[in-house]
Amino acid sequence: MKPMLRKLEYRLFSLFFLMGLLLPLGLLVMLSLGRRWIFPELFPQEWTLTHWGSLLRGSSGLRSGLLLSLGISLVVAALATGFGFWAARQVARSRRRGLALWAAYAPYVLSPVIYAVLLQVFFLRLGLSGHVAGVVLGQLLLTFPFAVIFFQSFWGRQTLDYEQAARTLGASGGQIARRVLLPLARPLLVLCFFQCFLISWFEFGLTNLIGLGQVKTLPIRVFQYVQEANVHYAALASLLLIGPPLVLLLLNRRFLRGGLLAVHPPEEQI
Amino acid sequence: MTTFAHRSWWRNSAWLGYAALTLLPLLAGLGYALLYSLGLVGALAEGFTPAHWTAVLGSTRFWANLGFSLFIAVASMGMALGLALWWTLRYRRLFRRGVMQIALYVPLIFPAIVAGLVCFQLWSNGGLLARLAFQLGWIQAPQEFPGLVHHTWGLGILLTHALLAAPFFTLLFLGIWPQQRLDELMQTAATLGASRRQQVRRIALPVLLREARPTLLLYGLFVAGSYEIPLLIGAQHPQMVSVYTVTKLNRFDLSDRPEAFVIAFCFTVLVLGLLRLGVTSRKAKST
Amino acid sequence: MRVLLLLMVLCLFGCRESANPEDAKLLEQPWEVIEEQARGSTVQMMMWQGDPYINAYMNEYVKPALRERYGIELSLSSGQGSQIVNLIMAEQEAGRRTGSLDIGWINGETFYQLRQLDALYGPFTETLPNGRYINWESPFIAMDFQQPVNGMEAPWGNVQLAFIYDSLRAPEPPQSFAELPGYIRRHPGTFTIPNEFTGMTLLKSWMIALSNQPALFEGEFDQKVYAQYSGQLWDTLQALKPYLWKEGKSFPETLSGLHQMFANGEVDFTFSNNDSEVDNKVALGFFPETARAYVPKPGTIRNSHFLGIFKKGTNKAGALLVINFLLSPEAQWKKMDPRVWGDGTVLALDELPADWRARFAQLPGRRYAPDREAIRQRALMEPAPEYMIRLYDDFRTQILVAQ
Numbered sequence: 001m002k003p004m005l006r007k008l009e010y011r012l013f014s015l016f017f018l019m020g021l022l023l024p025l026g027l028l029v030m031l032s033l034g035r036r037w038i039f040p041e042l043f044p045q046e047w048t049l050t051h052w053g054s055l056l057r058g059s060s061g062l063r064s065g066l067l068l069s070l071g072i073s074l075v076v077a078a079l080a081t082g083f084g085f086w087a088a089r090q091v092a093r094s095r096r097r098g099l100a101l102w103a104a105y106a107p108y109v110l111s112p113v114i115y116a117v118l119l120q121v122f123f124l125r126l127g128l129s130g131h132v133a134g135v136v137l138g139q140l141l142l143t144f145p146f147a148v149i150f151f152q153s154f155w156g157r158q159t160l161d162y163e164q165a166a167r168t169l170g171a172s173g174g175q176i177a178r179r180v181l182l183p184l185a186r187p188l189l190v191l192c193f194f195q196c197f198l199i200s201w202f203e204f205g206l207t208n209l210i211g212l213g214q215v216k217t218l219p220i221r222v223f224q225y226v227q228e229a230n231v232h233y234a235a236l237a238s239l240l241l242i243g244p245p246l247v248l249l250l251l252n253r254r255f256l257r258g259g260l261l262a263v264h265p266p267e268e269q270i
Numbered sequence: 271m272t273t274f275a276h277r278s279w280w281r282n283s284a285w286l287g288y289a290a291l292t293l294l295p296l297l298a299g300l301g302y303a304l305l306y307s308l309g310l311v312g313a314l315a316e317g318f319t320p321a322h323w324t325a326v327l328g329s330t331r332f333w334a335n336l337g338f339s340l341f342i343a344v345a346s347m348g349m350a351l352g353l354a355l356w357w358t359l360r361y362r363r364l365f366r367r368g369v370m371q372i373a374l375y376v377p378l379i380f381p382a383i384v385a386g387l388v389c390f391q392l393w394s395n396g397g398l399l400a401r402l403a404f405q406l407g408w409i410q411a412p413q414e415f416p417g418l419v420h421h422t423w424g425l426g427i428l429l430t431h432a433l434l435a436a437p438f439f440t441l442l443f444l445g446i447w448p449q450q451r452l453d454e455l456m457q458t459a460a461t462l463g464a465s466r467r468q469q470v471r472r473i474a475l476p477v478l479l480r481e482a483r484p485t486l487l488l489y490g491l492f493v494a495g496s497y498e499i500p501l502l503i504g505a506q507h508p509q510m511v512s513v514y515t516v517t518k519l520n521r522f523d524l525s526d527r528p529e530a531f532v533i534a535f536c537f538t539v540l541v542l543g544l545l546r547l548g549v550t551s552r553k554a555k556s557t
Numbered sequence: 558m559r560v561l562l563l564l565m566v567l568c569l570f571g572c573r574e575s576a577n578p579e580d581a582k583l584l585e586q587p588w589e590v591i592e593e594q595a596r597g598s599t600v601q602m603m604m605w606q607g608d609p610y611i612n613a614y615m616n617e618y619v620k621p622a623l624r625e626r627y628g629i630e631l632s633l634s635s636g637q638g639s640q641i642v643n644l645i646m647a648e649q650e651a652g653r654r655t656g657s658l659d660i661g662w663i664n665g666e667t668f669y670q671l672r673q674l675d676a677l678y679g680p681f682t683e684t685l686p687n688g689r690y691i692n693w694e695s696p697f698i699a700m701d702f703q704q705p706v707n708g709m710e711a712p713w714g715n716v717q718l719a720f721i722y723d724s725l726r727a728p729e730p731p732q733s734f735a736e737l738p739g740y741i742r743r744h745p746g747t748f749t750i751p752n753e754f755t756g757m758t759l760l761k762s763w764m765i766a767l768s769n770q771p772a773l774f775e776g777e778f779d780q781k782v783y784a785q786y787s788g789q790l791w792d793t794l795q796a797l798k799p800y801l802w803k804e805g806k807s808f809p810e811t812l813s814g815l816h817q818m819f820a821n822g823e824v825d826f827t828f829s830n831n832d833s834e835v836d837n838k839v840a841l842g843f844f845p846e847t848a849r850a851y852v853p854k855p856g857t858i859r860n861s862h863f864l865g866i867f868k869k870g871t872n873k874a875g876a877l878l879v880i881n882f883l884l885s886p887e888a889q890w891k892k893m894d895p896r897v898w899g900d901g902t903v904l905a906l907d908e909l910p911a912d913w914r915a916r917f918a919q920l921p922g923r924r925y926a927p928d929r930e931a932i933r934q935r936a937l938m939e940p941a942p943e944y945m946i947r948l949y950d951d952f953r954t955q956i957l958v959a960q
Binding site: 036 | 601603606607608609612616617632634635636644647648650651652653655657811813814816817820821822823842845
């Protein structure tokens with residue numbers, strides 16, 4: 001009797017859990033396909049493909065937003081991962097590792113929008129506000145520290161030993177990098193790239209402040225549609241935002257291990 | 271064959287570059303905020319004055335909003351933790367197989383701004399749940415629905431953060447479980463006569479919480495500084511600190527600008543302090 | 558790392574542009590020269606983007622027209638008056654000689670503050686070929702919150718605050734501000750005030766109604782007048798708080814949010830600074846067909862909204878060309894169509910060429926909004942900007958935060 005009850009409980013739990021997950025997704029899909037969703041109707045009174053069609057026509061600005069977001073996030077992820085990988089090595093071997101890591105944690109834990117408030121004057125001064133380059137730099141200030149923290153585990157004792165061994169065998173610096181370190185780090189590099197991509201892809205507060213609303217990434221668009229109470233386009237833009245992470249999830253759920261899980265606890269390092 | 275001087279130049283400039291992407295902007299920003307809030311820079315500057323600091327620190331609004339941010343962080347973390355522990359302790363086998371294995375990752379694909387939007391469309395007085403309640407005859411008008419959006423205690427914000435964090439914490443615990451050999455430990459305890467309850471309370475809980483502690487701290491700080499969700503579904507009073515700061519920065523009353531910098535400065539120092547505290551107190555304990 | 562460092566250093570010293578010294582002379586140039594200079598450029602405009610129909614007018618009509626006719630790329634960014642002021646201020650503080658905005662959609666209190674910051678370029682309206690059609694005769698157009706416009710901003714639309722209600726749920730709306738408190742008490746939870754521009758315009762109208770002497774609010778800001786009547790207003794509102802939506806513990810932050818609540822039937826009233834907005838919202842199925850608009854006694858504020866050019870903007874010629882287009886009979890006519898935006902024109906119709914006069918006359922009438930001429934009898938002038946700025950602040954401290 002007991003195992004059967006248990007099984008039933010498991011079933012029910014799974015059912016509710018999955019329903020809880022599908023509800024938000026279903027709601028967004030429904031809103032993106034509907035028109036005239038007036039209280040107390042559960043479903044929109046009209047169904048339409050116009051909102052999605054605007055993507056193909058490029059009329060709503062969503063398509064350009066999508067491309068802009070993709071561009072920014074890819075560049076930011078590549079820069080953060082690349083710089084972060086080598087910076088992490090410096091940090092890991094530094095005599096002042098504690099301080100250097102602290103320097104990375106500080107901007108990483110701070111609320112991006114508060115960080116942007118503190119930084120705004122400098123971005124304005126440099127003429128970077130309202131420009132894509134400014135947004136890229138701003139997001140780099142969020143993702144680079146993350147990448148440094150992320151790669152700390154890689155530049156541990158073991159990697160050092162491999163590097164040492166290769167050097168003893170007569171490999172040059174370049175050879176060590178190409179033949180030993182990069183292959184060794186490849187899975188982590190990929191992981192870090194996607195993590196940084198997502199941080200940038202989801203970023204709103206800093207992007208809005210530094211970009212002055214002129215750099216219209218997808219999250220900015222979602223917010224604008226919400227502001228004009230344009231629920232249907234807001235839902236559509238939201239689905240576009242969810243798309244790439246969903247693809248990543250289906251490809252390999254490890255990509256999604258929310259940034260934090262990949263990061264080692266700070267006290268192990270400082 | 272690099273010379274020593276060249277190498278040291280390279281190393282120094284590398285460190286400078288590192289600092290330029292991490293600590294320098296933060297310190298520069300803090301410095302500017304401090305000078306601005308003390309009336310030393312900016313278009314409104316009229317020489318040193320502590321007026322903006324006393325205005326902010328003396329206003330109940332500031333303390334209420336700061337307290338509110340911390341309350342949201344602590345309460346939503348507590349709620350998420352409760353859910354995650356329940357799920358881990360009771361259903362961990364379920365989450366190791368099939369669809370459920372992927373299910374825990376799904377909330378991670380929701381950016382905060384979309385989570386806020388979904389929350390609004392679900393829980394507002396005209397949202398999907400209110401409509402459902404109406405169709406079922408539970409309410410006669412949207413005003414009667416206990417909406418969570420723009421709620422004075424921030425229930426909508428709290429719940430959204432908790433539901434986003436709970437699956438994430440569950441993932442964390444599911445990772446710690448085998449890593450800390452909890453099955454074996456609990457097995458051993460059982461053979462020594464520990465009850466199921468004792469195994470959970472004396473072994474599983476302490477181990478999980480100890481291992482997850484730094485991540486929980488970081489997550490709590492993220493929630494305390496979160497912006498999008500309170501922006502979309504928060505009330506005007508109390509406000510979470512990040513929303514409060516940005517609105518202060520965008521008011522017609524330009525004399526509010528220095529106050530915005532006071533708030534940003536205080537919050538930054540608080541967050542860094544909490545981070546430091548979480549780290550050092552742990553260190554002291556472990557030695 | 559080194560590359561990055563170099564980049565940053567380069568940026569620090571390299572990114573300074575200087576303002577164009579030609580800007581001052583530009584206004585004296587013949588229009589053809591300005592047009593030639595503007596061709597193919599990008600113009601940055603910051604505007605309130607809280608209404609889908611206004612956005613559609615800009616995105617689907619203005620932008621393509623400018624692109625096709627002048628090769629101008631109009632780039633819109635979202636920001637209300639206070640955000641514009643703070644951005645301009647931040648740019649000044651950062652020591653920028655050039656700014657990131659060319660045009661701003663402004664009025665009254667924004668105009669006032671931008672003038673204080675010396676951030677506006679002009680006077681320019683005389684330079685615009687379409688400037689000659691502007692109806693400067695109307696005090697509602699020539700004056701912005703009691704300040705003479707003097708060509709430092711160009712009027713864009715002329716509107717009056719209206720109450721929008723659902724005639725099905727609220728068949729007998731209060732006909733005057735005097736009846737409003739009693740009505741709210743009898744219908745608790747159905748009324749609220751948006752904590753933004755429109756809501757403040759509502760409060761201003763209410764305050765003037767309480768005084769019973771609109772003339773008191775003419776001219777410069779009068780602290781005594783403000784203190785007396787805003788005091789009365791806060792007392793009235795404080796007493797009404799328990800009967801407002803959510804017992805007055807929360808107020809909608811955006812007008813679109815209030816519109817949405819109205820559409821859902823959560824409240825029975827919403828407001829619009831545009832007296833004919835109700836028509837386009839009904840036409841597009843957002844509001845129920847039972848929605849109506851009216852102006853309660855003794856009247857509501859009628860004002861104009863304006864377009865300003867920023868002194869530190871980098872594309873003055875483009876900005877002039879864009880504003881000239883927005884003031885063209887065609888763009889104004891299109892904008893006035895209730896199916897598009899329904900914004901009142903600022904042009905003097907009898908000055909227009911005959912064919913345009915005819916087209917304006919043929920615009921579809923309003924179905925749900927009050928008659929344009931009738932509500933003019935109930936139009937109040939905007940008081941000085943300080944009233945608005947003080948109301949914003951005091952509404953927060955007296956009503957929002959006070960428990």
